[in-house]
Amino acid sequence: MWTAASRRQFLATACLTSTSLGGLGRLLGQVPSPQVRDDQKKFKPDTLFLTWQQDPTTTMTIQWIGKKRDAGDATILYRDRGKGEEWIIGPTAKTTPFPVVETTSLAPQPGADWGEPDPAAKRPLSKYTGPTDLTIFRAELTKLTPGTEYEFTIGLNAPTWRFRTMPAKATKAFHFISGGDAGVGPSAVANNRVAAGQDPMFVLIAGDLGYDNGVNGDTALQFIRNYSSTMIDSAGRLIPLVTCLGNHEVRGGYGKTLKEATFFTPLFGGLYSETGYATLDFGDYLSLVLLDSGHCSPIGGEQTAWLEKVFKERAGKPHVIAVTHVPCYPSYRVPEGKGDKFGTGEEQRKYWCPLFEKYGVDLVLEHHDHTFKRTRPLTGGLVDEATGITYLGDGSWGKLRIPKTPEMRSYLEEVSINYHITLHRLEGEQEFHLAFGETGKVLDVFRTVKKPRHHKPDLSK
Numbered sequence: 270m271w272t273a274a275s276r277r278q279f280l281a282t283a284c285l286t287s288t289s290l291g292g293l294g295r296l297l298g299q300v301p302s303p304q305v306r307d308d309q310k311k312f313k314p315d316t317l318f319l320t321w322q323q324d325p326t327t328t329m330t331i332q333w334i335g336k337k338r339d340a341g342d343a344t345i346l347y348r349d350r351g352k353g354e355e356w357i358i359g360p361t362a363k364t365t366p367f368p369v370v371e372t373t374s375l376a377p378q379p380g381a382d383w384g385e386p387d388p389a390a391k392r393p394l395s396k397y398t399g400p401t402d403l404t405i406f407r408a409e410l411t412k413l414t415p416g417t418e419y420e421f422t423i424g425l426n427a428p429t430w431r432f433r434t435m436p437a438k439a440t441k442a443f444h445f446i447s448g449g450d451a452g453v454g455p456s457a458v459a460n461n462r463v464a465a466g467q468d469p470m471f472v473l474i475a476g477d478l479g480y481d482n483g484v485n486g487d488t489a490l491q492f493i494r495n496y497s498s499t500m501i502d503s504a505g506r507l508i509p510l511v512t513c514l515g516n517h518e519v520r521g522g523y524g525k526t527l528k529e530a531t532f533f534t535p536l537f538g539g540l541y542s543e544t545g546y547a548t549l550d551f552g553d554y555l556s557l558v559l560l561d562s563g564h565c566s567p568i569g570g571e572q573t574a575w576l577e578k579v580f581k582e583r584a585g586k587p588h589v590i591a592v593t594h595v596p597c598y599p600s601y602r603v604p605e606g607k608g609d610k611f612g613t614g615e616e617q618r619k620y621w622c623p624l625f626e627k628y629g630v631d632l633v634l635e636h637h638d639h640t641f642k643r644t645r646p647l648t649g650g651l652v653d654e655a656t657g658i659t660y661l662g663d664g665s666w667g668k669l670r671i672p673k674t675p676e677m678r679s680y681l682e683e684v685s686i687n688y689h690i691t692l693h694r695l696e697g698e699q700e701f702h703l704a705f706g707e708t709g710k711v712l713d714v715f716r717t718v719k720k721p722r723h724h725k726p727d728l729s730k
């Protein structure tokens with residue numbers, strides 16, 4: 270009987286050079302051809318990217334979008350680059366059809382807030398065409414060693430790619446890039462290149478990824494293609510992508526369900542399987558609390574109860590960062606509501622900001638307004654230099670508006686009209702945040718120090 274170990278040994282012997290892993294019988298019949306170079310291998314999906322569903326110190330999720338027949342065998346083979354030649358047979362990618370949007374469903378729904386109109390969504394319905402024969406492939410590698418470089422391939426007719434697992438402990442070298450509101454235009458791609466140039470451990474794009482509006486499959490694909498082709502670090506490693514929901518992922522924008530996040534849900538549903546919000550815990554040193562600012566989950570109620578629970582559970586963690594697409598403290602849109610309609614961020618200020626303050630999150634990353642913004646440290650909307658929370662971002666990875674000024678809104682500290690991304694570096698109890706413009710110029714440098722977490726949660730409740 271073939272055990273996993275003996276299969277591994279066989280593959281090591283065969284140098285992984287047959288053309289299919291579609292069954293041991295076929296494997297045994299293949300003739301090794303170790304001379305095949307990576308550049309001669311045929312299967313090179315232009316949408317390959319990495320993401321996570323679980324702890325990034327020990328797992329990695331490999332995804333791509335393509336035609337089933339092109340992939341051939343979708344089994345992942347991987348190995349520790351520093352430990353000899355033995356390859357490990359990983360999982361075979363699971364498949365989900367890439368959604369096909371019926372042309373008749375493109376009309377905006379009455380009362381829906383579409384934000385900025387997407388030209389594709391405005392096309393005459395009969396002229397819309399999108400991809401119809403594509404499949405999303407997903408394979409998760411688990412039980413990996415933290416802080417280790419791996420290489421992997423897909424089946425036996427693909428080149429090898431590289432990645433690294435996140436370190437077991439935060440080190441001075443731990444850094445990542447965040448931003449929001451990318452799109453698929455030249456500025457978004459320019460900022461992809463600036464981001465990759467920082468050799469980040471991963472990238473977080475917090476909503477409004479490609480602006481597919483839940484209807485435009487071509488746009489959803491182009492966003493992934495752009496990411497795949499540009500997000501490679503100077504050592505040749507693929508840079509994993511973490512996302513959260515924005516209004517432009519969802520058909521209708523707000524008050525919908527994950528079903529209306531037509532492309533986001535099948536692409537990123539490994540993390541967001543049941544709700545539009547999730548946490549991603551990096552070992553015991555960093556937690557990203559990824560929120561849904563009213564797109565597929567209401568802000569109050571269950572999500573707010575969940576938020577308090579996850580903050581309580583992470584009370585002793587060194588770095589806890591909350592992430593929301595719609596900003597609590599907008600730099601452009603109007604924060605005050607009219608009549609019974611909430612202003613931008615108003616509902617979040619009511620339900621979430623008191624929890625950010627109570628549990629002393631290190632930082633809130635937020636976007637949607639298409640500017641560069643850093644608020645003053647705030648408690649209850651007022652400046653609190655000692656223990657206030659800073660809200661950073663405002664989403665101009667590839668979209669731009671003219672922000673209001675600090676004179677107009679007293680909670681603003683820095684604003685500018687710049688496409689930007691931000692580099693975050695964790696150093697002990699400090700976090701450094703450097704904003705870069707699309708040409709790589711540093712726009713802002715800011716430091717946060719771990720909050721005293723002065724409101725110790727009552728764990729007896």
Ligand SMILES: [Fe+2]
Nearest residue numbers: 450477637668
């Ligand atoms: Fe946006």
Ligand SMILES: [Fe+2]
Nearest residue numbers: 477515516637
């Ligand atoms: Fe948005």
